[in-house]
Amino acid sequence: MRKNRAMVHSVAMLALDGVVGFDLGVPPQVFGAARDAGNGFLYSVTTCGDGPGPVRPERGGFLVVPDHDLSPLATADTVLVPGVSGGTTMTDGKVSPAVTEALRAAHARGARIISICTGASVLAAAGLLDGRTAASHWAWAKRLTRLYPQVHWDFDVLFVDDGDVLTSAGVAAGVDLCLHVIRQDHGSLVANQAARRCVVAPWRDGGQAQYIEQPVPAVAGSGTEPARAWALSRLAEQVSLEDLAGHARMSVRTFTRRFRDETGLSPLQWLLQQRVAHARLLLESTDLSVDVVARRAGLGSATALRQHLRATIGVAPSAYRRAFRQT
Incomplete structure (x- = not known):
């Protein structure tokens, strides 16, 4: 009808x-x-x-x-x-x-x-x-x-x-x-x-970064964008503030200030945000276990993923997956 x-x-x-x-x-x-x-x-x-x-x-x-x-x-x-x-x-x-x-x-x-x-x-x-x-x-x-x-x-x-x-x-x-x-x-x-x-992915959060073409900066210290792109390709790895600043060829203090000016977040806040977004994408588009999703997103454990997902959107990983993967 x-x-x-x-x-x-x-x-x-x-x-x-x-x-x-x-x-x-x-x-x-x-x-x-x-x-x-x-x-x-x-x-x-x-x-x-x-x-x-x-x-x-x-x-x-x-x-x-x-x-x-x-x-x-x-x-x-x-x-x-x-x-x-x-x-x-x-x-x-x-x-x-x-x-x-x-x-x-x-x-x-x-x-x-x-x-x-x-x-x-x-x-x-x-x-x-x-x-x-x-x-x-x-x-x-x-x-x-x-x-x-x-x-x-x-x-x-x-x-x-x-x-x-x-x-x-x-x-x-x-x-x-x-x-x-x-x-x-x-x-x-x-x-x-x-x-x-x-035949498209059901969800990519609006705040997810665009896939921005990032040319190699001609002058060291011209921005934090290349460091962000570098971090996005390594979400499953342990990336420290020192690693990010080193990739940008800046001191930690300068990098942190520039990063906040450009994104409105501290580097570690931004990195956590990206990891949670990636975990959400894996939950809705794969059958990986919650433990594996947590590791691939760089969150370490299922417990940590549950905590961050509840803090972000108020639901557990299993509930999130059910909501986005119903048939």
């Missing part, structure tokens, strides 16, 4: 010139995979454009012809902006008055606003990210920071949930954000089933 259409959550996806094809394809696929107990669709996704005519993606040799103009933004439960490349929001910090008005009106009436990757630039240009924390692709950090200094950009996370406005990093992080929205709306079971239909 199909779900009553009146109960289906409507998503209006705004495709602008330079739209990123992958970002445009993710929401219909992921939201379309979210079903109720009777296999009824829980979301409907429509594609809108700024005026008549086709939209040319950033690359790919094809055109996108939206089914609608901006009018669905006036009634949609969620408004979603995929990434854009080469448009005015990425070059001049501007968006058309019609798009600005439609986005602001949607937000003012209570619609949930979402962006994927550089779609955040459209929200920023419309003034919806002023004073907020937002995510986008790390490769555009300098440009977005320059164009939109009023936004508190976080380029180290997969997505940011700021309540009524949610933003994600690039490419596959859009999948994570869509699954996060489904999990918020309908719970872990529905989100996990949607992930299985899409």
